[in-house]
Amino acid sequence: MTDRFSKMQQQFLCCYPVNKMSWSSVKLPMEWDEQKALIAATCGHQLNERYPVRTSYQEAFIKRLMQLLKDHEELHDDLFSSLCIQKDNNHGKDYAYKHYLLLQPDAHITLRESISFVNEGTTGLCTWEAALALADYLLQHSDVVKGKNIVELGAGTGLIGILLKLPALGLDAGQILLTDGSASCVQLMRENVTLNFPTAPKEAKPQCEQLRWDEVKDFPWHQYAKTDLLLAADVIYDDSQFDALIGALDHLYTSRGNCLEMLLASTVRNVDTLHKFMEQLTVHEYKVTPCANVSACASHFCRDHTAAVQIISIKR
Ligand SMILES: C[S@@+](CC[C@H](N)C(=O)[O-])C[C@H]1O[C@@H](n2cnc3c(N)ncnc32)[C@H](O)[C@@H]1O
Numbered sequence: 001m002t003d004r005f006s007k008m009q010q011q012f013l014c015c016y017p018v019n020k021m022s023w024s025s026v027k028l029p030m031e032w033d034e035q036k037a038l039i040a041a042t043c044g045h046q047l048n049e050r051y052p053v054r055t056s057y058q059e060a061f062i063k064r065l066m067q068l069l070k071d072h073e074e075l076h077d078d079l080f081s082s083l084c085i086q087k088d089n090n091h092g093k094d095y096a097y098k099h100y101l102l103l104q105p106d107a108h109i110t111l112r113e114s115i116s117f118v119n120e121g122t123t124g125l126c127t128w129e130a131a132l133a134l135a136d137y138l139l140q141h142s143d144v145v146k147g148k149n150i151v152e153l154g155a156g157t158g159l160i161g162i163l164l165k166l167p168a169l170g171l172d173a174g175q176i177l178l179t180d181g182s183a184s185c186v187q188l189m190r191e192n193v194t195l196n197f198p199t200a201p202k203e204a205k206p207q208c209e210q211l212r213w214d215e216v217k218d219f220p221w222h223q224y225a226k227t228d229l230l231l232a233a234d235v236i237y238d239d240s241q242f243d244a245l246i247g248a249l250d251h252l253y254t255s256r257g258n259c260l261e262m263l264l265a266s267t268v269r270n271v272d273t274l275h276k277f278m279e280q281l282t283v284h285e286y287k288v289t290p291c292a293n294v295s296a297c298a299s300h301f302c303r304d305h306t307a308a309v310q311i312i313s314i315k316r
Contacts, residue, residue, distance in 0.1 A: 005041040006103065012042040013099035013108075015053050016302040018060045026065075028072045035069070035076035043082040051097035051110055051195075059083065094119060098127070100159070102139075102300050107168035111157050111192045122182040123237075124156035130234035131156065132301040133309035134265035135163050137291065139300050142171050144263070148228040149174040153213065153248060154235040156180060158189035161206035162196050175203070175225040179211035186210045213244035216251045227256060233265040236277045246280055249314065262314040263291065267307045274310075281314060289313045 007022045026038070042048070043058055052058070062083050069075055094116065100109045114125035138145055138160070145164055152160055155178035164173040178189055189208040197205040211219050230252055235245060253260050266274060281288055291311040 005038050008038065009041040009045065010101045010103065011302050012061060013045060013047060013053065013101055014302050015057045015098055017304065018057070018064050020304065021061075021064075023064075023068065026068060028068070030069055030073060032074070032076050035073075036078055038065070039076065039078040039082055044078070047097075047099045047108070047110065051099070051112075053098060054096040054115055057096075095125075100132075100301055102169070104300075105168050107166050109159060109162050109166070110195050111159060111162075112188060112195065113157055120182070120184040122180075122185055123234075124154065124180055124182055124185040125188055127157045127159050128234040128267065129304060129307065130265040130267045130309050131159050132299075132303050133294055134231065134233045134263070134311060135160050136299050136301055136303070137263075137265070137294060137311055138164070138171070139169070140298070141292075144261070145171050145173045145229065147172060147174055148261075149176075149225040150229045150231060151177045151224075151227045151252070152179060153211070153230065153232040153245070154180055155189060155208075156185055156233075158192045158206065158208065160231060160233065161189075161208075162193060165197070165200075165205055167204075174228070176206035177224050177227075178206050178208045180208075181210065181212035183210055213241065213248035216248040221255070227252060227260060230260055230262040231265075232263075234267055236264065236266045236274060237269065239273060239276055242277055242280055246284055249286075250284060253316065258316055263311060264314065265294075265309055265311045267309050269307060285316055286314045287316065289315070 004025055008025060011021045042061065062079055066075060066079060095112050095114055098111050098113055100111070102108065111127060113127060117123060117126060119125045150164065150173055155161060158178050161176045161178040163169065164171050164176050180186055180189065186208050193205055193208060230249070249262060253262065268274060278288060289312065291313055294309050294311050295305065
């Protein structure tokens with residue numbers, strides 16, 4: 001694969017929107033060996049062959065490429081065969097894979113995710129922009145996680161916890177406990193942890209448990225290391241859950257003698273909803289500090305940036 005297609009490869013493997021891909025790296029006319037190289041870097045990539053991304057996404061990618069090439073040159077056979085082969089993959093299924101490639105250092109995370117935003121009564125079976133932004137932030141501020149025992153609330157597919165334990169990244173985090181209120185998310189998270197750490201011992205990978213925010217007091221916390229850092233991404237969208245979420249934050253914060261660090265990442269979809277949550281935090285006497293400008297952070301992940309993401313630190 002030529003470096004020329006490394007960005008497109010990264011985008012393809014995590015199903016970055018086809019219309020926003022780096023098509024400018026495709027120089028026309030495109031020789032046959034170049035067409036072959038691009039297909040090998042994307043549809044033909046070994047990760048995609050083993051764990052295929054969504055069929056409809058692959059179709060859209062190849063059709064867009066064919067459209068781009070059609071007036072300029074003959075199309076390589078591999079384009080047609082990719083279009084045919086991938087029809088057998090995950091057509092009509094609810095789940096497909098995404099591969100999040102980190103270019104420096106060379107590492108990747110493979111996640112099985114739902115094809116729909118809402119499935120099995122939860123929004124957590126696919127990875128959201130706020131989780132990618134928080135992952136980026138933690139990669140750039142590794143001192144925040146180094147040596148820390150971390151709990152994530154509403155962890156969805158498990159991306160952040162898996163990232164924190166990837167040996168290639170050397171983030172050196174302590175015990176990671178990923179939690180979610182949805183049993184389907186916990187099952188998927190466990191599957192994703194196994195996919196990324198097939199042979200690792202228990203202490204070298206994240207643990208996953210079901211935890212509903214309104215049941216935080218009943219959780220067997222004594223079985224886990226004392227939490228130093230609490231993380232949550234895209235959990236502030238449903239105001240009917242605000243009391244439960246703040247109750248969970250309160251319980252964990254006070255049980256750690258008010259010295260727990262808490263970082264929440266949120267996509268700014270509805271300003272009023274976020275504002276309402278911030279007001280409730282103030283009522284509970286929390287001080288909210290916005291973290292360094294997140295949109296200005298260099299991104300290791302392919303992020304859409306259509307909606308702003310804010311990361312806040314909460315303390316009393
Ligand atoms: C929008 S998803 C975000 C998932 C993941 N953090 C991400 O950003 O990709 C919200 C998550 O919060 C979980 N959740 C919502 N209400 C919850 C509650 N009351 N207790 C525990 N988890 C809850 C959902 O199951 C879902 O996984």
